[in-house]
Amino acid sequence: xxxxxxxxxxxxxxxxxxxxxxxxxxxxxxxxxxxxxxxxxxxxxxxxxxxxxxxxxxxxxxxxxxxxxxxxxxxxxxxxxxxxxxxxxxxxxxxxxxxxxxxxxxxxxxxxxxxxxxxxxxxxxxxxxxxxxxxxxxxxxxxxxxxxxxxxxxxxxxxxxxxxxxxxxxxxxxxxxxxxxxxxxxxxxxxxxxxxxxxxxxxxxxxxxxxxxxxxxxxxxxxxxxxxxxxxxxxxxxxxxxxxxxxxxxxxxxxxxxxxxxxxxxxxxxxxxxxxxxxxxxxxxxxxxxxxxxxxxxxxxxxxxxxxxxxxxxxxxxxxxxxxxxxxxxxxxxxxxxxxxxxxxxxxxxxxxxxxxxxxxxxxxxxxxxxxxxxxxxxxxxxxxxxxxxxxxxxxxxxxxxxxxxxxxxxxxxxxxxxxxxxxxxxxxxxxxxxxxxxxxxxxxxxxxxxxxxxxxxxxxxxxxxxxxxxxxxxxxxxxxxxxxxxxxxxxxxxxxxxxxxxxxxxxxxxxx
Amino acid sequence: xxxxxxxxxxxxxxxxxxxxxxxxxxxxxxxxxxxxxxxxxxxxxxxxxxxxxxxxxxxxxxxxxxxxxxxxxxxxxxxxxxxxxxxxxxxxxxxxxxxxxxxxxxxxxxxxxxxxxxxxxxxxxxxxxxxxxxxxxxxxxxxxxxxxxxxxxxxxxx
Numbered sequence: 001x002x003x004x005x006x007x008x009x010x011x012x013x014x015x016x017x018x019x020x021x022x023x024x025x026x027x028x029x030x031x032x033x034x035x036x037x038x039x040x041x042x043x044x045x046x047x048x049x050x051x052x053x054x055x056x057x058x059x060x061x062x063x064x065x066x067x068x069x070x071x072x073x074x075x076x077x078x079x080x081x082x083x084x085x086x087x088x089x090x091x092x093x094x095x096x097x098x099x100x101x102x103x104x105x106x107x108x109x110x111x112x113x114x115x116x117x118x119x120x121x122x123x124x125x126x127x128x129x130x131x132x133x134x135x136x137x138x139x140x141x142x143x144x145x146x147x148x149x150x151x152x153x154x155x156x157x158x159x160x161x162x163x164x165x166x167x168x169x170x171x172x173x174x175x176x177x178x179x180x181x182x183x184x185x186x187x188x189x190x191x192x193x194x195x196x197x198x199x200x201x202x203x204x205x206x207x208x209x210x211x212x213x214x215x216x217x218x219x220x221x222x223x224x225x226x227x228x229x230x231x232x233x234x235x236x237x238x239x240x241x242x243x244x245x246x247x248x249x250x251x252x253x254x255x256x257x258x259x260x261x262x263x264x265x266x267x268x269x270x271x272x273x274x275x276x277x278x279x280x281x282x283x284x285x286x287x288x289x290x291x292x293x294x295x296x297x298x299x300x301x302x303x304x305x306x307x308x309x310x311x312x313x314x315x316x317x318x319x320x321x322x323x324x325x326x327x328x329x330x331x332x333x334x335x336x337x338x339x340x341x342x343x344x345x346x347x348x349x350x351x352x353x354x355x356x357x358x359x360x361x362x363x364x365x366x367x368x369x370x371x372x373x374x375x376x377x378x379x380x381x382x383x384x385x386x387x388x389x390x391x392x393x394x395x396x397x398x399x400x401x402x403x404x405x406x407x408x409x410x411x412x413x414x415x416x417x418x419x420x421x422x423x424x425x426x427x428x429x430x431x432x433x434x435x436x437x438x439x440x441x442x443x444x445x446x447x448x449x450x451x452x453x454x455x456x457x458x459x460x461x462x463x464x465x466x467x468x469x470x471x472x473x474x475x476x477x478x479x480x481x482x483x484x485x486x487x488x489x490x491x492x493x494x495x496x497x498x499x500x501x502x503x504x505x506x507x508x509x510x511x512x513x
Numbered sequence: 514x515x516x517x518x519x520x521x522x523x524x525x526x527x528x529x530x531x532x533x534x535x536x537x538x539x540x541x542x543x544x545x546x547x548x549x550x551x552x553x554x555x556x557x558x559x560x561x562x563x564x565x566x567x568x569x570x571x572x573x574x575x576x577x578x579x580x581x582x583x584x585x586x587x588x589x590x591x592x593x594x595x596x597x598x599x600x601x602x603x604x605x606x607x608x609x610x611x612x613x614x615x616x617x618x619x620x621x622x623x624x625x626x627x628x629x630x631x632x633x634x635x636x637x638x639x640x641x642x643x644x645x646x647x648x649x650x651x652x653x654x655x656x657x658x659x660x661x662x663x664x665x666x667x668x669x670x671x
Contacts, residue, residue: 024534027534028534444532445532452660
């Protein structure tokens with residue numbers, strides 16, 4: 001056997017004074033980092049197997065465990081950090097593409113942390129959301145350029161009931177909070193996870209997205225809160241799938257891996273997933289990198305209208321693209337192609353599996369893409385023709401507020417949602433051994449996520465964020481989220497270059513109107 | 514002697530959420546230990562999970578934590594030679610008076626769930642779940658991290 005040169009990433013520190021040899025850690029670790037030594041009647045740990053998911057730390061009844069970064073120093077070298085050396089060892093041993101999951105963990109500037117919100121002082125009153133009305137409701141979909149109103153020929157006294165709207169309003173999605181759950185497929189995540197997302201969406205008046213995994217028939221009751229995806233693999237797309245949903249999303253790209261398709265390994269394709277995705281059991285579900293029928297904006301338009309036709313023009317159709325260098329021009333084309341909603345997914349967005357180098361190096365941050373797209377659509381006078389949804393690494397309510405001020409109608413969250421139900425960002429989704437019962441189809445592991453608890457946690461998170469968003473709006477003296485949209489004067493930037501300020505369309509902190 | 518009333522605290526088992534972590538066993542063991550402290554119970558009293566009054570049953574993908582069901586028509590009460598097993602008149606729980614128990618194991622043989630255990634370490638008596646009479650919520654239910662054990666208060670009082 002050839003010796004592997006890879007050293008552990010984590011060390012598990014067990015306080016023997018606290019360990020009661022109960023073996024909870026042994027039973028909880030799907031990576032088999034802990035084992036019970038029968039001869040010595042002692043639990044032991046193999047640091048090589050630890051992925052740093054913190055499951056054992058959380059479950060240990062006596063708090064005997066600690067997971068730390070493996071305390072080992074390579075010879076210091078600024079050009080060759082330990083991580084790069086380790087990755088070369090891994091590739092030299094396997095000959096494979098490095099795989100990762102979730103969003104990039106590289107240190108790139110996070111522009112949300114460089115943007116500051118405004119508040120009212122003296123000259124305009126701030127609003128207390130606990131005592132005064134505050135509206136977070138928003139509608140996604142195409143808005144008319146103008147409203148035509150029909151008055152009756154004779155109307156002696158003004159009677160609003162006799163006035164009718166002549167303009168036909170395009171189908172809209174009604175959101176009670178401008179935060180939706182972004183696409184995660186059944187297959188990448190467990191059934192219990194999507195059930196919790198669906199339930200939380202219904203309770204909070206928002207939407208969850210099926211991703212490319214199809215829509216399990218047993219969850220059709222959540223249809224009014226579901227956005228179904230039509231992606232390059234067309235998995236699980238059939239007339240009823242489109243019919244039960246509230247909206248349809250065409251996925252062109254994903255922030256974590258722009259230009260890359262998807263691959264659900266055959267081992268995960270069990271009976272239920274096979275039925276939902278409409279593929280044979282045990283076969284790999286391969287999503288091509290492009291849609292093979294979309295090579296131009298005109299082709300995209302055909303698919304958009306095919307889907308609208310199939311659903312009788314009753315449902316908005318969204319198009320999701322990854323944030324890349326030419327997002328603004330592409331988004332303009334998407335709006336002109338007839339999309340009701342444009343979704344931009346930034347490069348900090350997560351994924352169930354992606355080549356590490358793609359995840360860490362392809363795409364641009366959502367803040368810049370969002371600002372560029374919103375600006376471009378406004379310049380072209382077509383911003384009203386589609387709603388803009390931002391996605392990719394939203395961590396908290398202030399990120400959401402800043403995104404809306406930059407021009408988004410709503411945001412998508414997924415990593416934050418998974419963290420709410422237990423994800424510890426260990427980035428091992430692609431192994432299918434998620435110890436938290438989220439990104440797995442293992443019959444033992446899926447039981448670890450109780451959808452009732454998870455739905456409560458997600459609802460609590462959205463509830464907490466909505467309170468915080470209301471407080472921030474109130475501080476700015478704004479009483480409706482729609483009044484903040486694209487209101488970049490409520491933002492000031494700190495520590496950014498002139499070029500960045502120009503793209504973001506934001507003034508530096510300290511500069512007044 | 515037959516039991517008459519339905520137990521008021523009913524522990525509901527939900528195998529679909531049981532992940533066999535056995536934290537319920539640990540909690541039960543600590544609760545019924547002398548010290549009632551987890552470290553002392555394991556390190557000084559040398560208790561082992563096999564002695565817990567709640568036992569996780571596991572086969573293949575199925576697992577669930579099983580403890581005394583506190584049957585409305587309990588067979589163990591009928592089989593008890595000395596009347597050590599009795600029903601608490603207020604809570605409806607099936608309890609054992611260890612002073613009266615002679616360790617004949619008749620109850621163990623009669624229990625259809627196999628949830629009465631032999632306590633051979635201290636005295637040769639039977640031990641079983643007592644629904645933690647001094648706690649509002651039994652220790653196992655409190656300890657279950659995934660709500661695979663939940664408590665249902667039975668309101669149909671007789």
